[in-house]
Amino acid sequence: MAKKSKSRKANNRLPLLLIGAVGAALIVAAVVLFAGGGAPVADTGVQALSPSGYQAQFTSNTPHVLLDVRTPAEFAEGHIPGALNIPVDSLQSRLSEVPSYVPVVVYCRSGNRSATASQILDRAGYDSVYDLGGIIAWSAQGLPVTFD
Numbered sequence: 001m002a003k004k005s006k007s008r009k010a011n012n013r014l015p016l017l018l019i020g021a022v023g024a025a026l027i028v029a030a031v032v033l034f035a036g037g038g039a040p041v042a043d044t045g046v047q048a049l050s051p052s053g054y055q056a057q058f059t060s061n062t063p064h065v066l067l068d069v070r071t072p073a074e075f076a077e078g079h080i081p082g083a084l085n086i087p088v089d090s091l092q093s094r095l096s097e098v099p100s101y102v103p104v105v106v107y108c109r110s111g112n113r114s115a116t117a118s119q120i121l122d123r124a125g126y127d128s129v130y131d132l133g134g135i136i137a138w139s140a141q142g143l144p145v146t147f148d
Contacts, residue, residue, distance in 0.1 A: 069117040103128035110134040
């Protein structure tokens with residue numbers, strides 16, 4: 001009778017172990033995907049870029065445009081130093097303000113609007129578009145934010 005009890009306990013743990021293994025695999029996949037280093041986003045020329053990837057790839061001497069696509073009010077509440085603010089809702093009509101001859105790195109608050117803006121730039125023919133995601137992730141890593 002004791003053997004049946006042990007066998008049932010072992011069988012009851014199996015689903016928990018499988019759930020744990022699947023969860024760990026998903027975490028590893030997310031880390032690899034979002035670690036950023038230029039992974040393509042969907043079927044576009046847009047590259048995903050993490051805050052650390054941005055810092056490694058785009059030093060202050062590297063020509064690029066850092067584009068904040070949040071509203072002016074959000075921008076005033078804090079933005080990444082050197083960012084140009086063009087809200088995603090007006091980006092299509094203001095493309096002439098975004099140089100196409102240098103890489104463009106786009107960010108917003110959480111990453112939704114930057115994805116939309118990156119697609120707009122990609123469809124407009126910009127060659128080097130990077131989606132940095134959101135300033136939330138940037139700030140969470142203790143990276144600088146300015147209020148100028």
